[in-house]
Amino acid sequence: MRVEEFDGVIVGAGLSGLRTGLELSKEWNAAVISKVHPVRSHSGAAQGGINAALGNLPGSEDDTPRAHAFDTVKGSDYLADQNVVMFMTEEAPKIVLELESMGAPFSRLSSGLIAQRPFGGAGYPRTCFAGDRTGHALLHTLFEQCIRNGVKFYNEYFLVDLFKAEGRIGGLIALDMKSGELVSFRTPYVILATGGFGRVYKQSTNAVINTGDGNGAAFRLGVPMQDMEFVQIHPTTLYGTNILISEGARGEGGFLYNNKHERFMEKYAPNTMELAPRDIVSRSITTEILEGRGFENAYVHLDLTHLDDQKIKKKLPGIREICIYFAGIDPIEKPIPVHPGQHYSMGGIGTKFDSEYGETDLPGLYAIGECSCLSVHGANRLGGNSLLETSVFGRYVGRTLLMKEKSPVASLDSIEKAEKKTIEKIEELLKRWNSISGKNAVEIREKMGETMNKYLGVYRNEAGLKTALMVIQELQKEFARIELPTDDRKYNFGLIRGLELRNMLDIAEATATAALWRKESRGAHWRTDYPSRNDTDYLNHTMIYPGKDGMIIKTKPVKLGMFEIKERQY
Amino acid sequence: MAKMQKFLVYRNKGEGDIRYERFEVPLRKGMTILDALFYIQDHFDPTFAFRYACRGAICGSCGITIDKVPDLACRSQVAEIKKKKKAENLPVFHFGDHANWDEENEILIEPLPNMPVLKDLVVDMDNFWKFYKKIQPYFTREYKDTAPESVQSSKEMYTIEGLVYCILCGLCWACPVNAKNSHYLGPAQLAKADRFIRDSRISEERQKQILEQVLNDDGVPACEKLFICNRVCPKNVMPGTAINDLRKNFAKKYVKRKC
Numbered sequence: 001m002r003v004e005e006f007d008g009v010i011v012g013a014g015l016s017g018l019r020t021g022l023e024l025s026k027e028w029n030a031a032v033i034s035k036v037h038p039v040r041s042h043s044g045a046a047q048g049g050i051n052a053a054l055g056n057l058p059g060s061e062d063d064t065p066r067a068h069a070f071d072t073v074k075g076s077d078y079l080a081d082q083n084v085v086m087f088m089t090e091e092a093p094k095i096v097l098e099l100e101s102m103g104a105p106f107s108r109l110s111s112g113l114i115a116q117r118p119f120g121g122a123g124y125p126r127t128c129f130a131g132d133r134t135g136h137a138l139l140h141t142l143f144e145q146c147i148r149n150g151v152k153f154y155n156e157y158f159l160v161d162l163f164k165a166e167g168r169i170g171g172l173i174a175l176d177m178k179s180g181e182l183v184s185f186r187t188p189y190v191i192l193a194t195g196g197f198g199r200v201y202k203q204s205t206n207a208v209i210n211t212g213d214g215n216g217a218a219f220r221l222g223v224p225m226q227d228m229e230f231v232q233i234h235p236t237t238l239y240g241t242n243i244l245i246s247e248g249a250r251g252e253g254g255f256l257y258n259n260k261h262e263r264f265m266e267k268y269a270p271n272t273m274e275l276a277p278r279d280i281v282s283r284s285i286t287t288e289i290l291e292g293r294g295f296e297n298a299y300v301h302l303d304l305t306h307l308d309d310q311k312i313k314k315k316l317p318g319i320r321e322i323c324i325y326f327a328g329i330d331p332i333e334k335p336i337p338v339h340p341g342q343h344y345s346m347g348g349i350g351t352k353f354d355s356e357y358g359e360t361d362l363p364g365l366y367a368i369g370e371c372s373c374l375s376v377h378g379a380n381r382l383g384g385n386s387l388l389e390t391s392v393f394g395r396y397v398g399r400t401l402l403m404k405e406k407s408p409v410a411s412l413d414s415i416e417k418a419e420k421k422t423i424e425k426i427e428e429l430l431k432r433w434n435s436i437s438g439k440n441a442v443e444i445r446e447k448m449g450e451t452m453n454k455y456l457g458v459y460r461n462e463a464g465l466k467t468a469l470m471v472i473q474e475l476q477k478e479f480a481r482i483e484l485p486t487d488d489r490k491y492n493f494g495l496i497r498g499l500e501l502r503n504m505l506d507i508a509e510a511t512a513t514a515a516l517w518r519k520e521s522r523g524a525h526w527r528t529d530y531p532s533r534n535d536t537d538y539l540n541h542t543m544i545y546p547g548k549d550g551m552i553i554k555t556k557p558v559k560l561g562m563f564e565i566k567e568r569q570y
Numbered sequence: 571m572a573k574m575q576k577f578l579v580y581r582n583k584g585e586g587d588i589r590y591e592r593f594e595v596p597l598r599k600g601m602t603i604l605d606a607l608f609y610i611q612d613h614f615d616p617t618f619a620f621r622y623a624c625r626g627a628i629c630g631s632c633g634i635t636i637d638k639v640p641d642l643a644c645r646s647q648v649a650e651i652k653k654k655k656k657a658e659n660l661p662v663f664h665f666g667d668h669a670n671w672d673e674e675n676e677i678l679i680e681p682l683p684n685m686p687v688l689k690d691l692v693v694d695m696d697n698f699w700k701f702y703k704k705i706q707p708y709f710t711r712e713y714k715d716t717a718p719e720s721v722q723s724s725k726e727m728y729t730i731e732g733l734v735y736c737i738l739c740g741l742c743w744a745c746p747v748n749a750k751n752s753h754y755l756g757p758a759q760l761a762k763a764d765r766f767i768r769d770s771r772i773s774e775e776r777q778k779q780i781l782e783q784v785l786n787d788d789g790v791p792a793c794e795k796l797f798i799c800n801r802v803c804p805k806n807v808m809p810g811t812a813i814n815d816l817r818k819n820f821a822k823k824y825v826k827r828k829c
Binding site: 036037039040041042044045054093094095097098100101102103105106107108109110111112113114130131133136137140144145147148178207208209240241243244314318321322325326440441442484485488490491492493494495497 | 583584599600602608611612613615616617618619620621622623624625626627628629630631645688689690692695699703706707708709710711712713714715716717718719720721722723724726727728730731734735737738766769771772
């Protein structure tokens, strides 16, 4: 077996992972492992932008990190940890300027400064952007800087399992997809930056690769999943493929219409209209469709036809291209058919209370970016805050770790033992999949996606959630007996997708468990049977742990104290 | 019953044994070639290998050759393949013997040209990335996280915007120069060089460093102005035009040589 040794290993090469890798590699022997080449990471699909209180637009000069923090906390329906939010918003202008200095090709104002646009739930136009392909621009910029600085990459390495030694992280076992061999990465620090896991849903804007591999691996070691019930359903995904149609389209002046040609947001958020936060717009669209005012009972129109052609061409070229490629529609001429779809996970790998940001309960294990729950988004994330989170905490975790001892903490003997045991378990699993004639993993994956879509979407209730949990637990049992050829492991994508499903089933079960437990409506978690927020009982983070007889529910306090808890109105 | 679509698919375990396999996939509305590949993997052969990620034409993973035309699998609609007008004057790509291809009814699926096959549709892009690194595609100024940012006019930004949108998918390596010269830096790589050289924020010294990398014999001078790259590029980056830009506007300025 091949063994690699590092001072720190980062899993995932999106914006979070790249930014951490860039920082750590300055002084440590660090590696970034990723199941795809870094520029294929899903950060590259982010469209709208990155928030920072730069105040570049005339009239927004008095924007401040504190105002940004307030909008974020209010948008989170007061579930976000306020100290972490404040840290993020204070870092925001610095991180955007740093990205610019690295060469990021931001769009510009007539003053020559970085352009900013209005986004949902924000009191100022503070979303910095590069056309409508901001994620792509930033991902390539950070990758370029990693190349410049000689960051070490292991591309097409799939994280199978993490292992512990002497009570802390000891390393991880990865599958080298090209050669098909299992490789051990021994390291006292692992930073999980594996991104979102929207593929637990049937309809998601997420890439096919967004399967929560870090989340599954951490959970199997006993690290909890936090706030899993908070799943952002984006209001405007392209009907048919669920490819994201950026909030930037509304930020630039797009309107939403139902089949009666009514701008229905008037009824739901009269002040902010189309630029209300995402959870509110998604519920509004869903209600319109459910009450028969959608087109084909399935979608509404996002209309840009009243905008100037040049504005669409210059500020939303990516959106236009997506509409032409995937729906055969030019938004300059026709409205875009859109409906809500899973987009972002506010929840993720649970973090330690009152600790370094991103630190988990397992010493040496950190989690950042969408796979984690720090929690800066609480119950609902504002657009433009996810790209921000990735770079801010990527840099932060890198800097924090550089201040630590990099020497191995566990003995070689205990690392070898843990490594051997983990590999044996993996081999046992692969042997079982190979030998039994059982269920096709694809059926389980599809059933999981349909169940999540049906019962854990915009509107939820007790009966539906109970059904969902039961179905997923049944799928877990069936999954133990799947049939999959695992002998030839070289670029065996069936095997990769089987291992991904292993992670996703735990995520799906944790999500249903948490959603059933939370008997209130907050942010993206809307219970029709408990339609109001209940701060007395539920102003807490949900922590789901693996248990012998099903998952265990605990809570963690929310960090408050900067902003008064109020009713959330727009 | 759903209408069925026939596919003839290149298979290769990477050990020299090339064969073409037939699959029938039930069509559904809006089905892309990538969806069809997944259908084959899910229902017929889980070991069928192809790269994928975003399925929205932004990550650059799923470049393959469809009916002899390099394209992204995700942005290609199955129902349109036989109807749509094909890019003209493309080179003839040969991957293996498929004499029995029913061109009218079967969609032919093959890997990207001019790259070694690792398995099925997965190609070895090592040289692609090696040459990408070779042109030194990055800013070298110090990081700075305090105001003011470097100023750039919209006009200056728009001169690089098209180049910035390159997704490094490798379709442009269909260029016949790549076929005959394994040292040719490649259209995407040269376009990337132009992206940096054109950036108003870059210093003259840095411009010169990057130019030195691309003006050697396997760089700009190797381009034969065939513009195949412009025709197959899924993001309208127009690498051939960028190479011309390097040739006409920058080569003389620094190296005083003809390319």
